[in-house]
Amino acid sequence: MERFDHAAQLLNLDPGLYKVLRNPEKQIIVSVPVLRDSGEVEVYTGYRVLYNTSRGPAKGGIRFDLNVTLEEVKALAAWMTWKCALVNIPFGGSKGGVVCDPTSMSMGELERVTRRYTASIIETLGPDSDVPAPDVNTNERVMAWIMDTYSMHHRHTVTSVVTGKPVEMGGSLGRREATGRGCMIVTREALGKLGMSLKGARVAVQGFGNVGSVTAELTAKEGAIIVAVSDKSGGVHNRQGLDIPDLLQWVREHRHIAGYPKGEQISKEAVLTVDCDVLVPAATENVITRKNAPHIKAKIICEGANGPTTAAADEILEKKGIFVIPDILANAGGVTVSYFEWVQDRGGYFWDEDTVNRRLESIMTRSFHEVMGLVEKHKVSTRIACYMLAVDRVAKMHRLRGMYA
Numbered sequence: 001m002e003r004f005d006h007a008a009q010l011l012n013l014d015p016g017l018y019k020v021l022r023n024p025e026k027q028i029i030v031s032v033p034v035l036r037d038s039g040e041v042e043v044y045t046g047y048r049v050l051y052n053t054s055r056g057p058a059k060g061g062i063r064f065d066l067n068v069t070l071e072e073v074k075a076l077a078a079w080m081t082w083k084c085a086l087v088n089i090p091f092g093g094s095k096g097g098v099v100c101d102p103t104s105m106s107m108g109e110l111e112r113v114t115r116r117y118t119a120s121i122i123e124t125l126g127p128d129s130d131v132p133a134p135d136v137n138t139n140e141r142v143m144a145w146i147m148d149t150y151s152m153h154h155r156h157t158v159t160s161v162v163t164g165k166p167v168e169m170g171g172s173l174g175r176r177e178a179t180g181r182g183c184m185i186v187t188r189e190a191l192g193k194l195g196m197s198l199k200g201a202r203v204a205v206q207g208f209g210n211v212g213s214v215t216a217e218l219t220a221k222e223g224a225i226i227v228a229v230s231d232k233s234g235g236v237h238n239r240q241g242l243d244i245p246d247l248l249q250w251v252r253e254h255r256h257i258a259g260y261p262k263g264e265q266i267s268k269e270a271v272l273t274v275d276c277d278v279l280v281p282a283a284t285e286n287v288i289t290r291k292n293a294p295h296i297k298a299k300i301i302c303e304g305a306n307g308p309t310t311a312a313a314d315e316i317l318e319k320k321g322i323f324v325i326p327d328i329l330a331n332a333g334g335v336t337v338s339y340f341e342w343v344q345d346r347g348g349y350f351w352d353e354d355t356v357n358r359r360l361e362s363i364m365t366r367s368f369h370e371v372m373g374l375v376e377k378h379k380v381s382t383r384i385a386c387y388m389l390a391v392d393r394v395a396k397m398h399r400l401r402g403m404y405a
Helices: 002-010 015-022 070-086 107-120 140-154 178-193 210-221 244-254 311-320 333-347 353-378 382-401
Strands: 026-035 041-052 058-064 092-099 130-134 202-206 225-231 234-237 264-266 278-281 300-302 323-325
Touching: 002 015, 002 382, 015 382, 026 070, 026 107, 041 058, 041 070, 041 107, 058 070, 058 107, 058 140, 058 333, 070 092, 070 333, 070 382, 092 107, 092 130, 107 140, 130 140, 130 333, 178 210, 178 278, 178 300, 178 323, 178 333, 178 353, 202 210, 210 225, 210 244, 210 278, 225 244, 311 323, 323 382, 333 353, 353 382
Parallel strands: 058 092, 058 130, 202 225, 202 278, 278 300, 300 323
Antiparallel strands: 026 041, 041 092, 225 234, 234 264
């Protein structure tokens, strides 16, 4: 919200409109009673926040985690609002979560939590009002349960109520790779801006989950040299470049990077400060801090994860002249292809993977250059330019619609 305030100030946002955009539209708290396999009844707390729906249905993930709080869900719903506006897709922002530990649950218990939570918030869900997607500890199977629960209540199949579903039930081709592909596209554009090419660029990736592994794989295919990667278990460094298909195979077999023989073992934190052209933090939030920011050697940081850079680190990176591609832009490929999935479901007509990837490329490159236009015009950081563009689009919609009284 600090970044929102900064952007609002630079846009001279009208005080009334500022108040509207600073507050979520709807905050829902539900109790989720579930029968455990043991025969005991457990009651979990669930949240769903719709932050802003002026530009279209709310869009945002559902997470199952012990650390879920209303404040966190609210912040993430706001963040989704700006992200959708930034890439100019007709969605607002939402987020949801259930406070639980999915690792301690059986598949049946997980299904019962999902279905009961869905039934509790069903009034807000719908292709025209609120469209969930996978997030922390949820996946396409959970989305299938949500879609089925919603459809059973509505007495007909509604595939467009969620995105991130299995392809067999209306999911989109290219969805799994979308966030990593988006990171690759904006990295290529940023390197071009600095007069460099992706071919031969040295890349370090922190986090080897869906986003990090796909980014590494796709940038390597474009000719980049992946010099270091890490996951929770540790990191591996090789100046000559890592063989990414071989590393992916290793991770499939061993489930983590630790022990991979074709490179020097380093700590997961050390990956952030290796000598490289591009650093991709694709793990968790707040990993680039006041402490390690002065030691970062990359020319470009592409934020694959949400919020990997602290505000204090932002200032240091700016002084060092490091080109930051902010998370709100860098990882918007996921929500863009979620939008494509929703469009395909509603039209009942599905695109081939090349069409999905071509349209994603078009939106990501256009958004990147729109942000750069604002950076040059207002002499602001890329992060503030992203927020200015996004907030301005949402504010414009409110001005055009007026206020219903």
